[in-house]
Amino acid sequence: MIDMRKVGTYISGLRKQKDMTQVELADMLNVSHQAVSKWERGESMPDIGLLPKLSEIFGVSIDNILKGGDPGEQRKSIGTVAERIAGNDTDSVAQMINAGEADVQDVVDLAPAIKPSILDEVAEKLDGIDIEELIGLAPFLSKDVLAGLVDHVMEGSVDAQHLVGIAPFLGQDDLDRLVDRIPEGNVDSCLLPALAPFLSGKTLDKIVGKAADGSIDAGILTSLAPFLREGDFINFIDKATPDDLNEDLITSLAPFLGRRAFSRLIDKIAEGSISPETIVSLAPFLGEDEILKAIGKIPADELNGGVLASLAPFLGSNALGSLIRKFAAGAGRDGRPEDTEEDTRDSIH
Numbered sequence: 001m002i003d004m005r006k007v008g009t010y011i012s013g014l015r016k017q018k019d020m021t022q023v024e025l026a027d028m029l030n031v032s033h034q035a036v037s038k039w040e041r042g043e044s045m046p047d048i049g050l051l052p053k054l055s056e057i058f059g060v061s062i063d064n065i066l067k068g069g070d071p072g073e074q075r076k077s078i079g080t081v082a083e084r085i086a087g088n089d090t091d092s093v094a095q096m097i098n099a100g101e102a103d104v105q106d107v108v109d110l111a112p113a114i115k116p117s118i119l120d121e122v123a124e125k126l127d128g129i130d131i132e133e134l135i136g137l138a139p140f141l142s143k144d145v146l147a148g149l150v151d152h153v154m155e156g157s158v159d160a161q162h163l164v165g166i167a168p169f170l171g172q173d174d175l176d177r178l179v180d181r182i183p184e185g186n187v188d189s190c191l192l193p194a195l196a197p198f199l200s201g202k203t204l205d206k207i208v209g210k211a212a213d214g215s216i217d218a219g220i221l222t223s224l225a226p227f228l229r230e231g232d233f234i235n236f237i238d239k240a241t242p243d244d245l246n247e248d249l250i251t252s253l254a255p256f257l258g259r260r261a262f263s264r265l266i267d268k269i270a271e272g273s274i275s276p277e278t279i280v281s282l283a284p285f286l287g288e289d290e291i292l293k294a295i296g297k298i299p300a301d302e303l304n305g306g307v308l309a310s311l312a313p314f315l316g317s318n319a320l321g322s323l324i325r326k327f328a329a330g331a332g333r334d335g336r337p338e339d340t341e342e343d344t345r346d347s348i349h
Contacts, residue, residue: 005042006068012040077102094125108136135165196227212239
């Protein structure tokens with residue numbers, strides 16, 4: 001990798017050896033003195049088309065400039081690659097790389113200083129580029145050229161880990177198509193959040209559908225939740241069984257659900273079993289009617305003062321009274337002393 005600070009320091013030293021000001025060097029190169037200042041501070045690189053002129057002015061090779069004058073740097077091809085790209089000779093650059101006389105890494109290191117159109121020409125002529133090299137080039141290639149190279153490199157199934165490195169630079173349609181080729185066992189909750197911001201709603205819908213039918217782990221939705229629409233959640237809830245909606249999943253999705261999705265969720269979990277603890281964890285996101293509907297599925301003997309105390313801040317006086325009476329009745333059926341409503345209210349407060 002080219003060290004811009006080292007290159008900048010070297011250019012600065014060469015300029016001073018020639019007793020030139022930044023303005024004088026800038027005039028010779030037809031750039032601003034601010035550009036020269038940025039080079040020397042290591043904040044940017046000279047355009048690749050300027051390297052031959054810099055080489056001529058200072059009497060050093062392009063290779064030396066790109067290595068920052070470091071004699072220990074062993075890469076000998078980068079200067080030749082730079083010189084040929086500066087002359088728009090993309091054919092010979094590709095031939096050098098294909099013949100093993102230069103590395104793709106030479107082009108990657110030079111990419112910030114190469115015009116995108118020139119880089120596209122070089123990339124399209126490369127044979128046998130591997131995925132790691134393509135990830136390095138991806139930020140500098142056009143979407144169309146990148147998509148074509150990805151199709152060539154990623155034949156058959158697609159590795160999600162590799163796709164993460166390329167996703168920000170692909171068009172949405174191309175990315176959606178590639179995601180469809182990821183084997184279901186290769187999809188995990190660590191990779192999907194990195195891909196999700198770049199996926200279309202249609203592809204996210206497909207992933208939600210796979211979670212609902214059990215093709216992939218429904219827990220993946222936890223990592224995707226910030227990118228899903230309410231309709232996606234409703235779609236999952238409608239297709240899932242009550243057993244799919246376990247407490248961990250429900251509580252992790254709760255902050256992202258809208259009122260319609262919550263209403264569907266309560267209806268769905270009411271079809272199966274639900275613990276008092278799950279209702280307590282959901283209470284901050286539910287309306288009073290939804291809390292009462294959910295708690296109505298809980299046998300009276302499973303209610304306790306701790307549950308009622310946790311739910312109390314989210315209930316009005318009448319609703320709380322109804323729960324207290326249910327709790328008191330359950331205590332009586334258990335053979336425990338049946339508290340009055342006032343006794344239970346006192347214990348809660």
